[in-house]
Amino acid sequence: MSFADSLMAGLEIVGNIQSFLALFAGVAIGTVAGAIPGMSATMAVALTLPFTFSMTPITGILLLLGVYKGGIFGGSIPAILIKTPGTPASSATVLDGYPMAQQGRAGKALGMALWASCTADLISNLSLILFAGWLASFALSFGPPEFFTLILFSLTIIAGVSGDSLLRGALSAVAGLLLATVGLDLIYGTNRFTFGSPNMMGGLNFIAVLIGLFAIPEIIGMVWNPQVSADETRSLGKNWVTFAEYKKCFRSIVRGSFIGVFLGSIPGIGAAPSAFLSYSEARRKSPNKENFGKGEIEGVAASEAGNNGVAGATLIPLLALGVPGDVITAIILGAFMVHGLQPGPMMFIMNTNIIYGLFIGLIVSSVFLFLIGSVAIRGFKYVADIPRGVLFPGVMVLCIFGVFAVNNNIFDVGVMFAMGWLGFFMMRFRIPTAPFLIAFILGPLLEDNFRQAMLMSGSSPVILFRGPITWFFWSITLVTVIAIVRAGIRATTKETPPLPPTNQE
Amino acid sequence: MEDRAIQLQLGIGAMVLSLFLLFVAIPSWVSSPSNVPNIILSPLFWPNVLAGVAGIVGAGMVLTAYWRPKPAWTEPPDVPSRPAAFARLAGVAAIMAGTMYLLPVLGMVWTAMLVFALLAFLVRTRHPIAALVCAVVVPLILYGFFAHVAGVAIPQGNYVRLP
Structure with missing residues (x-):
């Protein structure tokens, strides 16, 4: 099937009002959820899943992708206004966004966050369209040994989502x-651990585990x-971002987008490291480097470009290899499975229309993000005013119905x-939950x-080293493990005692 | 709690879990046919490997707990009153247990209304009227969506049935 044919097939299933409405609603839900401190983009995607x-599969998945995209941007709103990142990915945005808000330039910071997010999102989506198909055609020659080594390598992504302690991440993954x-x-x-219950014979339900966790x-x-404490809100100020400022930051935005694309396409790195790397690169290259951390608009642009550049690229390993790049794409992988689809190289042959439908939807999502983001910036005050004593009981009821x-x-x-x-116990004992979920999905x-x-081999382990692909994955797994262990040992031995928090802010 | 104490407790817990899995749980609750040609293909193989890894990770945590520096300050308590916090946790556990019991008896909508109201009361909401209104409206909206749009057979219970 030619590119034009595939595109038309995609347009055929996505070119209807339901799909675009779902995408629009998804971006809106994600932006609102990302903007509420305590509600993360992950939680929003999980709660939307039921x-x-x-x-239809395409409408449902577009809804979830919209929530994902909106959630990543929405996290920047409280990061700038009240110094509380809505998502971990927005942590770097706080560095310059909050000082800008303190200086009465919150509107400018939010405007730049939106422009940078939409630009990075578009670049990330285009990268997905260019690279996912190529990677999938390469992966068509994979058999069980190649997939085993690939998934083994993918499990090293747990190191990226383990937070401070690699061993706690490993414990979470084993669980x-x-x-x-x-x-x-x-x-x-x-039977394996079914305790004679017919309910457990099919294994534990993925959605129940996910929402529970x-x-x-x-x-x-x-x-x-x-x-x-009640979340404080801050006025936006009268200053809005100008095209000249966008042009001035354009180089940092594009650089941050490509950093996001590169790191996002490697499973397990995630949006937060990408945002910080993009921020530090922008600072290194900027003539105003001394202003970074004190309210530099280029800092906001770079961090937001870094974290949004990841959003489309994390779908490259998901769609091409069936391997989730982070927790949210792990949930989206679950959504594909719920709808009877298995992402991976075969999907590019069997469900070309869905793949290209998603590509079209993703490009449109950047436009929706821009429209909804502009409104959300002004309407955040009302979103943050939802009392938690009403919000969380509502979430509980939604979880019960959804599961x-x-x-x-x-x-x-x-x-x-x-x-x-279990999740609460893990939270109290500072065990990361993301490795648990990723291992739960990749384990089977x-x-x-x-x-x-x-x-296939009559129990001979030699088959696991049968060709260049398996050797390649064994090598990068080994290199990654050595790097992780070295970094872990260095961090443990050089760790200084934590200092008490200060009240200088 | 001090971070190194947590690391130590988790390490010991992981090793105990590993031993429990290897000597009690796997032999008791994982069954394998007797004609498996090779141990690698046995249903027992994977759980045993994971139990072993849990033990190794636990040992690693115990070792690294001693390398961790002692904190220069004592962490302040995260809640004003721990007994009250534990009482509230017991409350939420009771709500969850009650939900499991009441779902087939009262039906999902009425149980969800109760859960909403009790949870809002438990977290001492400053907006009791809004919470009560939402406790009634939210489950009804969700029922409308799941029962009439998604076609899910929401449990109706033995008493009051909704259209």
């Missing part, structure tokens, strides 16, 4: 892999300490509650491909 069940073993064995059909701990945390709707099974609601307590794939490879 609403997609009744939709996720163990939980993924629950259910009937895929080869012999015997990401939404319920926030609610329990709110119950643990309800004395959350039940997956399989029409009350047992799943119980699984969600149990996972919520890793085991299945390993056992299929062993069946």
Whole structure:
């Protein structure tokens, strides 16, 4: 099928009012959710997922992608206005965005954040369109041994989402892999940790685990300490970003976008490191480097370009190889599976229309992001005013309905509650939850491909080293593991005692 | 809690979990046919590998706990009153247990209304009227969407049934 044919096939399924409405609604929901401190883009995508069940696959996935895109941008609004990043990706935006707000230039900072986000988003989406198909055609020659080594390498992404302690990340991942073993064995059909319950024979429901792990701990945390101070709001000021300022920052925006694309296409790096790298590069190259950290508009542009440049690129490994690049794409991978689709190289052959439909939707999402972002900047005050004592009970009720709707099974609601307590325990003991989820998703794939490879070779492990592709993945896995271990040892031995917080701000 | 104490507790916990899995959980709750040609293909292989890795990670955590520097200051408590906080946690646990019991009896909509109101009360909302209105409206809207748009058979319970 030629490019034009594929494009027309994509347009055929996406060129309707429902798809564009879903995308528009997704961007709006994501922007609002990202702008509420305590609600992350991850939580927003997880909570939106049950609403997609009744939709066609393309409409549902466009809705989720819209939430993802909107959520990443929305996080910058509270980062600039109240120094509370709505998402971890917006942490770098605080550095210059908040000082700008203190100087009465919040409108300018938010405007630049929006322009930089939309530019980076567009560049990231175009990169996805250019590279995903190429990578998928290469991956068509993969068999179980190649997939096993690829997934093994992908598990090293856990290091990127482990936060301060790699070992806690590893513990979290092992727990996720163990939980993924629950259910009937895929080869012999015997029970594994099912305790005789028919509800557990199919394994634990992905949506129940996901929502339990990401939404319920926030609610329990709110119950643990309800004395959350009311979020202050700040006026936007009269200054708005000008085209001349955008032009001045354009070089940093494009550089940040490409940093985002590069880091986003490597599973596990995520948006926050990309934003900080883009920020530090902009600072290094800027003639106003001494103004960075004191309210430099180029700093806001670079950080936002860095974190939004990741958004489209994380879909490259997801669509081309079926490997999630971060937690949100892991949830979107789950959404594909719920709708009976398996992202990966075969999807580029079997479901070309869906792939190209998504590409078209993603390009349109940049326009929607610009429109909705402009309104959201002005309307944030009302979003932040939703009292948490009303918001969180509402989230709980939404979780109950959403999780039940997956399989029409009350047992799943119980699984969600149990996972919520596990998530709260992990939060209290500072164990990252992202490795748990990624391992829970990749675990069955890793085991299945390993056992299929062993069946193919009559249990000879030599098959796992059968060609250049497997050798390539073994090599980069080894290099990554050595780098992670060295960095971990260095961080542990050179760690200085934490200092008490100061009240200088 | 001090970070190194957490690391140590987690390490010990992981090693205990590993031993529990290897000697109790896997032999008791993972079954394998007797004619498996090779241990690598057995349903027992993967859980055993993971249990072993959990033990190694736990040992690593115990070792690194001693390398961690002692904090120069004591972390302030995160809640004003820990007994009250634990009482609220018990409350939310009771709400969850009650939800599981009431879902088939009262139905999802009425149970969700109760959950909303109780949770808002538990976190001492400053907007009780808004919370009560939302407690009624939100479950009804969700019921409307899931039952009539998504076609999900929402449990109706034994008493009051919704159209």
